[in-house]
Amino acid sequence: MRGSSDHDVHRGVPSSTSAISMTIESLVDARALAVHASGIGARLATVDAAVRHLGVIQLDSITVAGRAHAMTLSTRLTEHSGSEVDRDLWNSERPMVFEAPIHAASLAAIDTWPNWGFRRDAIRDQHLDWAPSDSMRRDILHRLDTEGPLTMKALRGAQAPGSGWSWGPVKEALEHMVWTGDVVCVRRTNWNRVFDLPERAIPADLLRAELSPGDGLKRVVRDALTCLGIGTTQDVADYLRLREAQVEQVLLDLEFERVQLPSVEGSLWVSPLAGAEPTIAASPVLVNPFDNLVWHRPRLKWLFNIDYRFEAYKPPANRTYGYYTLLLLANNAIRGRADVKTNKGVLQVNDVWFERQPAEAEMTVAVGDLARRLSTTETIVSERLGQIHPRLAQQIVSSA
Numbered sequence: 001m002r003g004s005s006d007h008d009v010h011r012g013v014p015s016s017t018s019a020i021s022m023t024i025e026s027l028v029d030a031r032a033l034a035v036h037a038s039g040i041g042a043r044l045a046t047v048d049a050a051v052r053h054l055g056v057i058q059l060d061s062i063t064v065a066g067r068a069h070a071m072t073l074s075t076r077l078t079e080h081s082g083s084e085v086d087r088d089l090w091n092s093e094r095p096m097v098f099e100a101p102i103h104a105a106s107l108a109a110i111d112t113w114p115n116w117g118f119r120r121d122a123i124r125d126q127h128l129d130w131a132p133s134d135s136m137r138r139d140i141l142h143r144l145d146t147e148g149p150l151t152m153k154a155l156r157g158a159q160a161p162g163s164g165w166s167w168g169p170v171k172e173a174l175e176h177m178v179w180t181g182d183v184v185c186v187r188r189t190n191w192n193r194v195f196d197l198p199e200r201a202i203p204a205d206l207l208r209a210e211l212s213p214g215d216g217l218k219r220v221v222r223d224a225l226t227c228l229g230i231g232t233t234q235d236v237a238d239y240l241r242l243r244e245a246q247v248e249q250v251l252l253d254l255e256f257e258r259v260q261l262p263s264v265e266g267s268l269w270v271s272p273l274a275g276a277e278p279t280i281a282a283s284p285v286l287v288n289p290f291d292n293l294v295w296h297r298p299r300l301k302w303l304f305n306i307d308y309r310f311e312a313y314k315p316p317a318n319r320t321y322g323y324y325t326l327l328l329l330a331n332n333a334i335r336g337r338a339d340v341k342t343n344k345g346v347l348q349v350n351d352v353w354f355e356r357q358p359a360e361a362e363m364t365v366a367v368g369d370l371a372r373r374l375s376t377t378e379t380i381v382s383e384r385l386g387q388i389h390p391r392l393a394q395q396i397v398s399s400a
Helices: 027-038 047-054 068-074 082-091 114-125 134-147 152-156 169-180 204-208 213-228 233-240 244-254 297-304 360-374 383-388 390-399
Strands: 056-058 097-100 106-109 184-189 192-196 257-259 268-270 285-287 325-330 333-343 346-354 378-381
Touching (some): 027 213, 027 297, 047 106, 056 068, 082 184, 097 169, 114 213, 152 169, 213 233, 213 244, 233 244, 233 297, 285 360, 325 360, 333 360, 346 360, 346 383, 360 390, 383 390
Parallel strands (some): 346 378
Antiparallel strands (some): 056 106, 097 106, 325 333
16 A cells, blocks of 8 residues: 655645636636646747646657657747657656556656556556466566666567557567556657666656555646646546546545636636736647647537547548648637648648638648648648648748
């Protein structure tokens, strides 16, 4: 059993919930708070600062427009491109993150390691039927102990990898051991995970900082609402993939403020820790579908009145928009969408769509910002885009 501790491990926000927050009287106010709390446009100086701000960053393997985690982090930074994000993220002397199944496959800020002890213990106590055998577990731990950090390929050896969505025995064992914290991944090389022992990879002060399950749960719920700024119980629960009833009780215990808006069913939790009242909206930016601001589609609907479906896995003929559609955020509203891809240093804009009214100037700025963050050297548009939006197509190409 984990004991309680005075070691306050969280994202560096005040323990008290008595700070002054902005008054929420309309969806306009809610959107301003949500964007501000998300950190988009915050122009933070370091990758570590962006990681600490978000707490959790979703991973995804699709690379058609850059890695999702790098795109998410770069929108919070000053001048970092995706490649510079990865350079800093994986090569810091003290690890910045550890991987865990928090919001799907995720990176978590390294300082939150103690907070998630309750979930690691819960997974271990479930005795899942795909947990590794004692002999396989001992073999993996012995190899990591004697050989040092190893990739999946190195640990698998001559064993054939699984195909498609199926996992081979070594991958299945490693995934379970990462979930329980018996093995950790704090670095990647060429996108390959590097597995290690927690006592070697996790800073000693974090390994020693034990929290009771209740304290850990309170910290992660508080941090999630802080990054959301405002949200339903379901929004907070989805951020952490926890049960709604469990999260609602914690929010009640933490005595966060609740507000109601005429256009939103039910009440909304407001975090006073999300920062001062925003005064300037973020510059136009294209947000990836796995960004913390938009990853929960029900919240995207009530907050921005946007229906979004990720269509990469649909046959082309069944797509309404495109394979990898980014959302145009401008003036604290979702103003449009863009289907993009990169290839050999070239950013191609396949198509764009606007919500309710055109936002060509904002789209042009956002595409230029995206090209910088993806480190592309040229921007082109599809023939279709040139025909449907000729002026916009010319603006995008000429401003690249």
